[in-house]
Amino acid sequence: MAKELYITIDKSKSWHNTKKLWDYVKDLEDGKYKITVSKADKRSLQQNNYYWEIIDEYVQPLLYEMGWEHVKNKEAAHQFMCEMFLKVSDVNIQTGEMKERVRSTTELSKMEFNIYLEDIWRWASEFGVVIPSPNEQLTIVK
Numbered sequence: 444m445a446k447e448l449y450i451t452i453d454k455s456k457s458w459h460n461t462k463k464l465w466d467y468v469k470d471l472e473d474g475k476y477k478i479t480v481s482k483a484d485k486r487s488l489q490q491n492n493y494y495w496e497i498i499d500e501y502v503q504p505l506l507y508e509m510g511w512e513h514v515k516n517k518e519a520a521h522q523f524m525c526e527m528f529l530k531v532s533d534v535n536i537q538t539g540e541m542k543e544r545v546r547s548t549t550e551l552s553k554m555e556f557n558i559y560l561e562d563i564w565r566w567a568s569e570f571g572v573v574i575p576s577p578n579e580q581l582t583i584v585k
Contacts, residue, residue, distance in 0.1 A: 485549070485551070485552065485553070486548070486551060486552075486553055486556040487553060489577070490553065490556055490557075490560075490577075493560075493577045494548070494556075494560065495517060495521075497560075497563070497574050497575075498517045498520050498521050498524070499517040499520075501567060501572055501574050502517075502520045502523075502524060502563065502567065502574075503515075503516065503517050503519070503520035505567060505570060505572050506520055506523055509570070511523065521548075524559075524563055525545050525546070525547070525548065526545050527562075527566070528559055528562040528563070528566075529545050529546040529547075529548070529551075529559065530543055530544070530545055530546075531543070531544060531545075531546055
């Protein structure tokens with residue numbers, strides 16, 4: 444049976460995933476193995492639908508209630524969350540200049556998108572809002 448291992452390569456950081464990769468390989472039994480390296484898939488349609496549902500039903504109302512009056516719709520709430528959790532520093536390798544930017548959710552792999560969702564869940568829980576997991580009912584019954 445094939446196993447999958449996901450690692451993140453971030454050239455601005457050291458090779459922090461080397462141990463994870465080695466731990467995976469050292470436990471294999473003797474034999475010949477094929478290692479394929481490929482870019483992880485982008486978020487799924489299900490992840491996307493879930494994300495926009497929680498942004499609309501939980502995040503936007505919470506932000507507005509907290510006093511962020513400019514957050515009047517799900518697009519503004521989406522932007523707010525991206526600025527909160529997806530900021531990265533890019534370095535110009537020639538000059539050393541650093542600039543912050545906000546990653547787009549469209550850049551995220553499925554695993555990175557799950558981490559982003561977990562950040563949102565944790566943040567909301569700090570304010571007493573429990574966002575249901577993807578396997579729980581999301582549609583509000585009226």
